[in-house]
Amino acid sequence: xxxxxxxxxxxxxxxxxxxxxxxxxxxxxxxxxxxxxxxxxxxxxxxxxxxxxxxxxxxxxxxxxxxxxxxxxxxxxxxxxxxxxxxxxxxxxxxxxxxxxxxxxxxxxxxxxxxxxxxxxxxxxxxxxxxxxxxxxxxxxxxxxxxxxxxxxxxxxxxxxxxxxxxxxxxx
Amino acid sequence: xxxxxxxxxxxxxxxxxxxxxxxxxxxxxxxxxxxxxxxxxxxxxxxxxxxxxxxxxxxxxxxxxxxxxxxxxxxxxxxxxxxxxxxxxxxxxxxxxxxxxxxxxxxxxxxxxxxxxxxxxxxxxxxxxxxxxxxxxxxxxxxxxxxxxxxxxxxxxxxxxxxxxxxxxxxxxxxxxxxxxxxxxxxxxxxxxxxxxxxxxxxxxxxxxxxxxxxxxxxxxxxxxxxxxxxxxxxxxxxxxxxxxxxxxxxxxxxxxxxxxxxxxxxxxxxxxxxxxxxxxxxxxxxxxxxxxxxxxxxxxxxxxxxxxxxxxxxxxxxxxxxxxxxxxxxxxxxxx
Ligand SMILES: Cc1cc2nc3c(=O)[nH]c(=O)nc-3n(C[C@H](O)[C@H](O)[C@H](O)COP(=O)(O)OP(=O)(O)OC[C@H]3O[C@@H](n4cnc5c(N)ncnc54)[C@H](O)[C@@H]3O)c2cc1C
Ligand code: SF4
Ligand code: FES
Ligand code: FES
Numbered sequence: 001x002x003x004x005x006x007x008x009x010x011x012x013x014x015x016x017x018x019x020x021x022x023x024x025x026x027x028x029x030x031x032x033x034x035x036x037x038x039x040x041x042x043x044x045x046x047x048x049x050x051x052x053x054x055x056x057x058x059x060x061x062x063x064x065x066x067x068x069x070x071x072x073x074x075x076x077x078x079x080x081x082x083x084x085x086x087x088x089x090x091x092x093x094x095x096x097x098x099x100x101x102x103x104x105x106x107x108x109x110x111x112x113x114x115x116x117x118x119x120x121x122x123x124x125x126x127x128x129x130x131x132x133x134x135x136x137x138x139x140x141x142x143x144x145x146x147x148x149x150x151x152x153x154x155x156x157x158x159x160x161x162x163x164x165x166x167x168x169x170x171x172x
Numbered sequence: 173x174x175x176x177x178x179x180x181x182x183x184x185x186x187x188x189x190x191x192x193x194x195x196x197x198x199x200x201x202x203x204x205x206x207x208x209x210x211x212x213x214x215x216x217x218x219x220x221x222x223x224x225x226x227x228x229x230x231x232x233x234x235x236x237x238x239x240x241x242x243x244x245x246x247x248x249x250x251x252x253x254x255x256x257x258x259x260x261x262x263x264x265x266x267x268x269x270x271x272x273x274x275x276x277x278x279x280x281x282x283x284x285x286x287x288x289x290x291x292x293x294x295x296x297x298x299x300x301x302x303x304x305x306x307x308x309x310x311x312x313x314x315x316x317x318x319x320x321x322x323x324x325x326x327x328x329x330x331x332x333x334x335x336x337x338x339x340x341x342x343x344x345x346x347x348x349x350x351x352x353x354x355x356x357x358x359x360x361x362x363x364x365x366x367x368x369x370x371x372x373x374x375x376x377x378x379x380x381x382x383x384x385x386x387x388x389x390x391x392x393x394x395x396x397x398x399x400x401x402x403x404x405x406x407x408x409x410x411x412x413x414x415x416x417x418x419x420x421x422x423x424x425x426x427x428x429x430x431x432x433x434x435x436x437x438x439x440x441x442x443x444x445x446x447x448x449x450x451x452x453x454x455x456x457x458x459x460x461x462x463x464x465x466x467x468x469x470x471x472x473x474x475x476x477x478x479x480x481x482x483x484x485x486x487x488x489x490x491x492x493x494x495x496x497x498x499x500x501x502x503x504x505x506x507x508x509x
Contacts, residue, residue: 042206051275055271055272057202060201060273060276062205062218065201108272111271112271119250120246123267125266128259129255144269144270
């Protein structure tokens, strides 16, 4: 069957089996191997992409169900010569060891910062109305991304660095 | 996954017509695809309901709130009306899964998610829920995630939903549409069915029924609402025990104590006696201990879940202390002034 997607801003028509997940379509169909397969069951977050701007596990998306939708992958937010702020921060803070979980971590963190701007609460928010991005909040909000190398503290530092930059930018 | 036909329903009528014994509805897909990949669920047809109009809205209906079946967990938890009037529901949803999964998971799908009994997931094992009549491997196996209450000799599994537990404490009503277009409303307490000798049947839905909405009755004014979830790690894990409570204290007495307990029964669990013990009384540690003892008296159906009795007991006490203003969310006593 055929599905039309906009992937990283480019219109694509993909031919696929009805059983194809968005993860397999991205990697095998479109050659976008930045998005990783860890568990294939929603348990690790390595496959995180943005679907119409929101983070989802692409291993739990059926390609056929997303006809006409927009997908953003790690390849879509920056390039080696023009890294996104978060990509740069992960490099600077050393927010990884083997790097396998990193694309998922960065896509998830990209969405996290947008969710904070929208005022979305988390399980650890004391006040559902005005959440602040504390270290606890970051740990909770990133809990859908596992890191086998346990780079968690540095991942949080990288995200905090970008959040601070954004806040300063907003105040300036 | 075994091959299946994919059908996109553009309207409720199409979905009703397309559904039969060999078909499954797919909404967020976060539970169904997981189970299809390991062939625990093997539908021959998938009916995609996500493009049907009118199921993705949260609307006020007087004091009530109507939540369309396709409203995502994220949208529901962050809805301004829900945060304000039913914060218990926001808290419970945010306690479940991860941000990625909550963005995809729907209200209908969350209610209908399947159990996390490990033998249900393992097609080489006997499981009456997955394959009726084959037996129950959990009986002689390991079972820390199993239920404490409401089990039968045919199945000991627990329902894992955080959202449904809060909805039960809040007396939500499930709106169901049958293929002939008739709509009926079923209180959530009557929506789920115990295992009996048919553990594969978990609720009152017929094969061509669709859940179209969940309706919350008027907010419980003046209540303090608390959702407490105990799990093996601090986040992104299914519950061992949860307590959802909306408690109102007036003139030194408890005047309302609406509660539901999660992950300890085949459906969100309630106990009217425990509620009756609390209402009309002054909040005190002695009262809470008495209520918690009454709740956890029953015998555990499997030795591995015996630990859930003291755990549930202590979780209820901690929840009531917080809901009555005796301690904060971290269990620290609030000094009386
Ligand atoms: C790693 C992981 C961790 C999780 N942790 C938690 C947790 O801590 N707490 C928790 O509560 N949940 C947790 N979940 C479960 C999650 O909440 C459910 O997977 C989700 O809510 C299901 O919603 P969905 O829309 O994706 O359902 P789907 O997968 O689309 O459907 C689930 C079932 O419901 C049926 N269905 C869906 N919508 C309708 C409808 N409108 N009418 C009739 N039938 C319908 C489908 O046919 C299917 O049988 C977790 C899931 C994963 C993968
Ligand atoms: S407890 Fe229920 S779900 Fe688990 S193996 Fe037994 S029948 Fe299956
Ligand atoms: S590969 Fe999708 S969550 Fe692990
Ligand atoms: S850096 Fe190795 S898994 Fe995260």
